[in-house]
Amino acid sequence: xxxxxxxxxxxxxxxxxxxxxxxxxxxxxxxxxxxxxxxxxxxxxxxxxxxxxxxxxxxxxxxxxxxxxxxxxxxxxxxxxxxxxxxxxxxxxxxxxxxxxxxxxxxxxxxxxxxxxxxxxxxxxxxxxxxxxxxxxxxxxxxxxxxxxxxxxxxxxxxxxxxxxxxxxxxxxxxxxxxxxxxxxxxxxxxxxxxxxxxxxxxxxxxxxxxxxxxxxxxxxxxxxxxxxxxxxxxxxxxxxxxxxxxxxxxxxxxxxxxxxxxxxxxxxxxxxxxxxxxxxxxxxxxxxxxxxxxxxxxxxxxxxxxxxxxxxxxxxxxxxxxxxx
Amino acid sequence: xxxxxxxxxxxxxxxxxxxxxxxxxxxxxxxxxxxxxxxxxxxxxxxxxxxxxxxxxxxxxxxxxxxxxxxxxxxxxxxxxxxxxxxxxxxxxxxxxxxxxxxxxxxxxxxxxxxxxxxxxxxxxxxxxxxxxxxxxxxxxxxxxxxxxxxxxxxxxxxxxxxxxxxxxxxxxxxxxxxxxxxxxxxxxxxxxxxxxxxxxxxxxxxxxxxxxxxxxxxxxxxxxxxxxxxxxxxxxxxxxxxxxxxxxxxxxxxxxxxxxxxxxxxxxxxxxxxxxxxxxxxxxxxxxxxxxxxxxxxxxxxxxxxxxxxxxxxxxxxxxxxxxxxxxxxxxxxxxxxxxxxxxxxxxxxxxxxxxxxxxxx
Numbered sequence: 001x002x003x004x005x006x007x008x009x010x011x012x013x014x015x016x017x018x019x020x021x022x023x024x025x026x027x028x029x030x031x032x033x034x035x036x037x038x039x040x041x042x043x044x045x046x047x048x049x050x051x052x053x054x055x056x057x058x059x060x061x062x063x064x065x066x067x068x069x070x071x072x073x074x075x076x077x078x079x080x081x082x083x084x085x086x087x088x089x090x091x092x093x094x095x096x097x098x099x100x101x102x103x104x105x106x107x108x109x110x111x112x113x114x115x116x117x118x119x120x121x122x123x124x125x126x127x128x129x130x131x132x133x134x135x136x137x138x139x140x141x142x143x144x145x146x147x148x149x150x151x152x153x154x155x156x157x158x159x160x161x162x163x164x165x166x167x168x169x170x171x172x173x174x175x176x177x178x179x180x181x182x183x184x185x186x187x188x189x190x191x192x193x194x195x196x197x198x199x200x201x202x203x204x205x206x207x208x209x210x211x212x213x214x215x216x217x218x219x220x221x222x223x224x225x226x227x228x229x230x231x232x233x234x235x236x237x238x239x240x241x242x243x244x245x246x247x248x249x250x251x252x253x254x255x256x257x258x259x260x261x262x263x264x265x266x267x268x269x270x271x272x273x274x275x276x277x278x279x280x281x282x283x284x285x286x287x288x289x290x291x292x293x294x295x296x297x298x299x300x301x302x303x304x305x306x307x308x309x310x311x312x313x314x315x316x317x318x319x320x321x322x323x324x325x326x
Numbered sequence: 327x328x329x330x331x332x333x334x335x336x337x338x339x340x341x342x343x344x345x346x347x348x349x350x351x352x353x354x355x356x357x358x359x360x361x362x363x364x365x366x367x368x369x370x371x372x373x374x375x376x377x378x379x380x381x382x383x384x385x386x387x388x389x390x391x392x393x394x395x396x397x398x399x400x401x402x403x404x405x406x407x408x409x410x411x412x413x414x415x416x417x418x419x420x421x422x423x424x425x426x427x428x429x430x431x432x433x434x435x436x437x438x439x440x441x442x443x444x445x446x447x448x449x450x451x452x453x454x455x456x457x458x459x460x461x462x463x464x465x466x467x468x469x470x471x472x473x474x475x476x477x478x479x480x481x482x483x484x485x486x487x488x489x490x491x492x493x494x495x496x497x498x499x500x501x502x503x504x505x506x507x508x509x510x511x512x513x514x515x516x517x518x519x520x521x522x523x524x525x526x527x528x529x530x531x532x533x534x535x536x537x538x539x540x541x542x543x544x545x546x547x548x549x550x551x552x553x554x555x556x557x558x559x560x561x562x563x564x565x566x567x568x569x570x571x572x573x574x575x576x577x578x579x580x581x582x583x584x585x586x587x588x589x590x591x592x593x594x595x596x597x598x599x600x601x602x603x604x605x606x607x608x609x610x611x612x613x614x615x616x617x618x619x620x621x622x623x624x625x626x627x628x629x630x631x632x633x634x635x636x637x638x639x640x641x642x643x644x645x646x647x648x649x650x651x652x653x654x655x656x657x658x659x660x661x662x663x664x665x666x667x668x669x670x671x672x673x674x675x676x677x678x679x680x681x682x683x684x685x686x687x688x689x
Contacts, residue, residue: 054476056507057503062469062504065473065503069470069477071473072477073473073477073478075480100447102667103447103664104446104447105664106449106663109452144666165667242670243672
C-alpha cells in the first residue's frame with residue numbers, strides 16, 4: 001500500500017500502462033514539460049520521451065482527430081482535455097468520428113482512445129473550468145463513459161480504460177485531485193471491472209447514487225444522517241455507460257428510496273436516466289419518487305456563487321428528508 | 327472578378343500542366359513524367375471505367391436503388407492520377423466522393439454502393455486496401471490522416487499518408503488544425519484538395535480570397551496547383567509530393583484545379599445556382615477526352631483498343647447493377663453489431679429486448 005493523491009494515482013496508472021505497452025501515448029496541451037496544468041502527467045515526458053508524451057498544438061479537435069489517426073495506426077492514445085469546458089471544440093471528433101467509426105467499419109476498426117477530462121467545480125475557477133458535461137457523452141452510442149472518485153479507483157480505472165478496445169471518456173474529479181488514500185500498486189486482484197459500480201457505504205433506509213466528485217459529498221451526508229439515526233447506502237456508479245443496473249436496482253429494492261446526486265444540471269442530466277430506469281425496474285419497491293440533487297438549469301455561475309450551485313451535504317440531506325416525507 | 331460564364335474555366339498561369347485539353351504534351355520546369363504507352367492506355371482505361379461506375383450509380387439512384395450518390399464526374403483525372411501515385415504501403419483518407427481513388431486501391435465498387443444504398447455505413451476493411459472509410463463530415467478525416475502520419479513517423483516506416491478533401495472543406499477548423507499539426511510535426515502527408523469550384527451551391531469565392539494552394543505557405547509547407555483534369559500532371563505532382571513525404575520532407579498541399587461537372591449529389595439541382603455555359607466551358611477540358619486525343623494523335627492506341635475499353639465498361643456497369651440489386655438488406659439485429667469491441671451490458675439488454683419483441687410477431 002502506498003498513500004497517494006488522486007492525481008498521483010492517475011499518473012502512476014498511466015506510467016504503468018506506458019511501461020506495459022509501448023503503443024500507449026499521452027497527448028494534450030502542456031502535458032510534457034509542465035506535466036499538465038494539474039500535473040497529472042508529471043514526469044512522463046522526461047521518462048518516455050517526446051514521441052510518447054506529445055505536447056500538442058492548442059486545438060482540442062486536433063487532439064482527438066489525430067488521436068483517432070494514431071489509433072488507426074495501432075497506437076493507444078490517452079488524450080488530456082485541459083478542462084471540461086474545453087471539450088466542446090473536440091465534441092465533433094468525439095461524437096461523429098470516435099464513437100461511430102468502429103461501427104462504420106463493421107468491426108474492422110477498433111479505437112482504443114481514452115479522453116481524460118478533469119471535470120466539476122469547487123475550485124474557484126473562471127468560466128468554462130467547472131463544468132460537468134458527462135450527459136452529452138452518455139447520450140452517444142459507441143462511447144464508454146466512466147468517472148473515478150478516489151485514488152485507488154483512479155489508479156485502476158485509468159489502466160482499464162487504456163486497455164479497453166473501445167473509446168472511453170474518462171472523467172476526473174478535479175477538486176479531489178489532491179485528496180490522498182492508500183493505493184495497492186502491487187496487485188490487480190482488488191480491481192473492480194471498469195463497467196461495474198460499487199456500494200461504497202452500506203445502508204438500509206435510502207440509496208444515494210453518485211459518481212466522481214459527489215461520492216465524497218454523499219459519504220459525508222451519510223455520515224451526518226447516521227448521527228440522526230438514518231442509514232443511507234452510498235453507491236459509486238463509476239461507470240455511466242454502461243450503467244451497472246443490477247447494482248443500482250438491488251440497492252434501491254433494498255432501501256426503497258433513491259436520491260441521485262450530480263453536479264451537472266438536474267434537467268436532462270444523468271439522474272433523469274437513473275430515475276427512469278429505477279422507476280421501470282423497482283416500481284413496487286419504491287416508498288417515494290426518485291429525487292434528484294444537482295446543478296440548476298443555468299450556465300455554471302461565477303465562482304463566488306458556486307457553493308450555492310453545487311450540491312453539498314445539506315442539499316443532499318434535504319432531498320433525503322423529502323424522500324422520507326412521502 | 328471573372329464572369330459567371332467563364333468562372334474557373336480559364337487556366338490560371340501557375341497551373342502545373344503536362345497534357346493540354348487538346349491532348350498536346352507540354353513540359354513543365356519542375357515536374358515531368360515518363361510514361362510508357364501501356365501506362366497511358368492503362369490510365370485511360372481507369373478513367374473510363376470509374377466514369378462508368380459513377381454513371382451506373384447515378385442511374386441506380388434515379389431508379390430508387392440507392393438513397394443518394396455523390397458523383398465524381400469531371401474529377402476522374404484528379405482521382406486516378408493521385409490514386410495511382412500511392413504506394414501500396416501508403417494510406418489514403420477519402421471524402422465520400424473518392425470513387426476513383428477507391429478503384430485505384432482495389433476496393434470493389436459494389437462496396438461503395440452499399441454505403442449509398444444504406445446497407446452499411448462503410449463496408450470495406452481499411453487495412454486491407456490502405457484506403458480508409460468514406461468520411462461524410464466535411465474535413466474530419468484530415469486530422470485522422472495527420473494522426474496516422476504521426477504513427478508512421480513513430481514506426482519509422484517508409485510510407486506516407488494522403489488525405490482528400492474539397493474546396494469547401496478548406497474553411498473547416500479541422501482542416502486548418504490538420505495543416506498546423508502536419509507542419510509542426512513535419513508529418514509525412516500529402517493534402518490533396520480537389521478544388522471542383524463548388525461546395526454544393528457555394529462558389530470558391532465564398533471559401534477563400536486567395537488561391538487555395540497558397541494557403542500552405544502560411545502553415546510552413548509547399549503548396550502547388552495542378553491541372554486537376556490532367557491525369558499526367560496529377561500523377562507527376564502527387565508522386566513527387568508523396569516521395570518528399572516518405573523522405574522526411576514533410577507535408578505538401580496539392581490543389582487539383584478541376585470542376586464538378588455533375589450535381590453535388592443526386593439530391594442537388596445545380597441549375598439553381600450556376601449557369602450552363604460554365605459547364606460547357608469545362609466540358610472542353612474533359613479529363614478523359616484529352617488522353618484519348620493524345621493516344622490517337624500519337625498512334626499509341628487504335629480503335630480496337632477504345633472499343634475494348636468501352637465494352638469492358640459496359641460489362642462493369644452491368645455487373646455492378648446486378649450485384650447492387652442482389653445486395654441483401656442486413657437483418658434487424660445488425661443495428662447492434664460492432665458498436666463496441668468489448669461486451670456492453672446496456673447494448674446486450676437492448677439487443678435481447680428487441681429480439682424478444684421481434685419474436686413476438688413470429689408467433
